[in-house]
Amino acid sequence: MSGGAGRRVLEAWKLGVVKYGDALRLQERLVADRRAGRVPDLVLSLQHPPTYTLGKRRTDHNLLVPESSLAGLGAELYRTERGGDVTFHGPRQAVLYPILSLRDIGLGARRYVEGLESAMIEVASLYGVKARPGGACETGVWVGDRKIGAIGVRISSGFTCHGLAFNIDPDLGYFKHIVPCGIADKEVTSLRREAAVELPPDEVIHDQLVQSLATTFRLGDVKVKDDSECADMISSAATVQH
Template identity: 75%
Template structure:
């Protein structure tokens, strides 16, 4: 009989990107040592561009010196994938999971993240699809609605997915999103005729879809972000 699996979900609100990186590093160490269960961070970032480990700087179309004038930051990461944008009105999920414990390989993990966003999109009558190997993420026709960039270290995941609820699309004009020059970026607001609930509800629905796709038996939601964010201060 399979051991019941629990996913611990932290609702963090808006978190500075560098703080989220530091938090993920800490949680990955804790998960490797089996001191915490599979954990999911649900959050948003202030306007931020991030580059993956391939360092495709040429896909940033605005001089780095001008980023401050548009209220955005640029950060380099060790995740896979190309350049992307994170900002307000975007649902970001960072799973800190043990792939061994759930029996997933790297490819099946990415595909499960895609299915989570596809299932969520269907709640609003949006027919989304997974990309191919060169176009990872989730698409509505030829318009990208959800991005994926992950890092896996000793079988433990970090980084994750970003789903566009209703972000300011002007920020995407300053990059070649995910390195794909001939495709548009879209959002749930643009693709559905349905009335959208609060963004908190949308985050919760996306988390529920992910937990279902990954076959978690129990989801424990943590409401107080200060509890988990304080572990960073303890290290300082």
């Protein structure tokens, strides 16, 4: 995939565990900053506490339990403006939210989504897991008929937010309460379940996904910013009220 001229840099913000609402508000702020040229292309690399999210189609029927019961599961629900259907985010799932200018890197929406799929497929292959893209009818990344990675993006005036969720070793029981991504009668799996080798710490897999994205989109060098460097932005985003 072709990028812009010259050597580009992708900032990787390693944020640890972030509440979904805080991450959502942070993305909104960063998209505005990216559009105005105040920040470069960047990707947020994080995990969420147990959270269910719905896309802009509002397919509430794919949530299989009453919304009032989610607190008893230790989970929250958010309705978002991303594409895709209902999904789950939780500990030991790698979540990447790229904030990119697709015009600057010369990509359309379809090739961008294919690049997100490619990054997850490449990382799975590092652990001997043969994954595949789902195609138009079954978006995301699959190992056979088992889904290992979900994609839900929002693209506004050529700028991206939301992104991908790659299952390292989350509690798969949470997926029993939804029709994951609106696809019935298919299992959800994880890298831990599929790999025949011991996995490294989650942070390593996060880093591998970020590097794969940078390579796929020809974004050049990765400049890492850890949560201590991003603390002010996260804190200020958390205080913003809708």
